[in-house]
Amino acid sequence: MEERTQDYRFVTTAEDLAGVAKTLQGAEVIGLDLETTALSPRDGRVRLLQLATLEETFIVDVFEAVDLSPLTEILEGGPVKVGHNLKFDHQFLDALHSVSLSPLFDTMLAAQVIDGGNYAASYSLESVAERYVDESLDKSEQRSDWSGKLSEAQLAYAAQDARVLLSLHERLAASLEEEELERISRIEFEAIPTIARMELAGIKLDVARWKELEVTVRERRDRAAERLESFFPPPEGVLPLEGLGPRLNLNSPKQITDAFRTLGIDLSDTKVWTLLKVDHPAAKALLEYRELQKKLGTYLETYPGFISPKTGRIHANFLQCRVPTGRLACTAPNIQQIPHEDEFRRCFVAEDGNTLVIADYSQIELRILAEVSEDPAFVGAFQRGVDLHSLTAATMYNVSMDEVTKVQRTAAKRINFGLMYGRGARSLSAQLGTDEERGRQLIDEYFANYPKVQRFLQRTANRAMRDRTLRTLAGRLRKFGNDPVADDRGAMRREAMNFPIQGAASDIAKLALIYVREELEGLDARLINSIHDEFVVECADERAGEVSEKTRAAMVRAGEEILEKVPVEVEVEVSREWRK
C-alpha cells in the first residue's frame, strides 16, 4: 500500500486492488461509498471508492486504479454492500465501470421503511447517522472538488463516511428485525438496481413531434385567451397608453374572480368543478384556456429542457421511499404524470430498431380489495373472470349482467373506485349528478352486496385509529401520527382505508421491478418507465414477442406471490409509441 495511516489505507494500483479483494473476501458486510466529480454518471467520474470493514477501511483512488475488475467478485456478490442511497453508487459503478452491486443494504431506505411513512425532514447520511447512532458527521468536504489532488481532510472524510455505514447497518438491521420489516426491506433493496438502471436508460422524446404539438396547442391557447378577454372589456376613459399593457392576468385566480364579479358572477373559487356549473360562455373559455395553458406550461414548453445532451433522452429521478404507501414518486421531470391523451404519449417513442412493450396490471387495486376483504362476491367475480364493474352495476340496479347500460357501468365503476378511497355519499352523488339521498342509497346497496368489503374498510379504519399502525400484505408499515385533530379524523380514516390497497399494489409493483430485471437479463431490453401499475420496456424489434411474455410473466409472478385467492392479470401491448 502506498500510504498508510491509522484510519485508512489509500490504494492506487491494480496490484494493491488485488490485495484489497483478498482481504475483503470473507467479510460479511462492507460499508461502501463513492466520491464523484458530479452528481450524474453522465457528467462526472468516480474519484474514490471507499470500502470499510470493522477491521479496516480502504480508499481506492479510481483515477489511478481505473480498472476495478479485481474487485468484481466482491462487489457483485459475496459480502453485503451497505450504502446510503445506493441507487447513486449503483449508477456510477454500473455506467462507468460495468459493475452491478449486489447484495445490498441501503441505510437511507432502511430508515425510511422503519419510519413507516411518518417521514423525517431529512434522510441525508448526516441526519440518519445522528438519529440512529448518535454520531455527528462533518460534511464540509462533501461538495469539495474531488477531481484534483486530495487533501488529508478529504480522505479522512471519505473514510469516515464509509465506516459509519457499518454501525448504521448494525443498528438499522436490528430495528428492521424487531419491527418485522425484513421482507419489505429486502424487496426495497433488491429493487434498487432496476430503478437505478431505469433512470440510466432514460426515455426518448420525439422532439419534432412534441414541438409540432406545442405550436398547435399554443395557437389554441391564444385563441381561448382572446375569447376569454373579450368578456372583460377595459374600463372606459383610460388613456391610450394605459390600455396597452396586460391588464388581466388570466393565470391569476384572484384576478379571474374579480373579473367574473364584473359580470355579476360570484365564484367561490375557480376550480374546474365550480366553473362547470357556471352557465356563461366566459366560464367555458376559461376552462379551455386553463387546460391548454397547463399543457403548454407544465409539459410542452418544459420537457425538452430535460433532455440530456449526452444521451438525447430524458433521465427522470425516481424516489423509491418517499410515498407512505410504497409507490414510487418521480421528479425532474415527473414522467408518471404525462397527460394520457394520445397526442402527448405518442411523442414518447422507442429508438430506431426498437419498440416499446407496455404492460399494465388489470384492476390490481380492486383485486387486492377482494383479496384482503375476502368478500365472496368480489373474489368470485375475479375468479370467474367476470367484469366486476358490470357485476356491481347488475346487482346494484337489480338487472341481469347483459342488461347493464353504459351509464350504469360507469356509475358502478366510480363507486368501486370511490369507496376504496373512503368516499362518502355527498361527493359520490356529486360526481354521479344525483342528490345526496340517492348517493347514500347506492352506497348502502353496494355494501349490502359486498358486506365484507364494508367490514374490511371499517375495521381497517378502526384499527388505524386504535393501534396507530397498519401493514400491507407484504408487511410494509404505516405509522399514523398520535394526535389527529378532530377535523382530521375523517381524513385519517380515509387514508387508513386506502393504505392496505394502494400499499399492496406497490408491494406487487416493487416485487415486479425485481422480477422484470431478472427475466430481461441479457436480452437487449430495458425498463424505461414505471407508472404505479404500468411498466414500459424498450427492446430490440425482433425481441418484442419474447420481452412481452417475460415482462408479463414477471409481473404475474409478483402479483401471485402477494395475492393468494385472486388471480392476477397483466395486459401487454407492443408499439413504437407509448400508447394503449
Place this chain on the structure above:
DNA sequence: AGTGAGAGCCAC
C-alpha cells in the same frame, strides 16, 4: 432575487 404558501391540475 430567492422562498414558501396557496391554488389549481396532471397522473394512477
Place this chain on the structure above:
DNA sequence: AAACGTGGCTCTCACT
C-alpha cells in the same frame, strides 16, 4: 370543506 387516496409541477403573490 366537492370530505376521494397518493404524488409532482406551474403559476401567483406576499414576504424577506
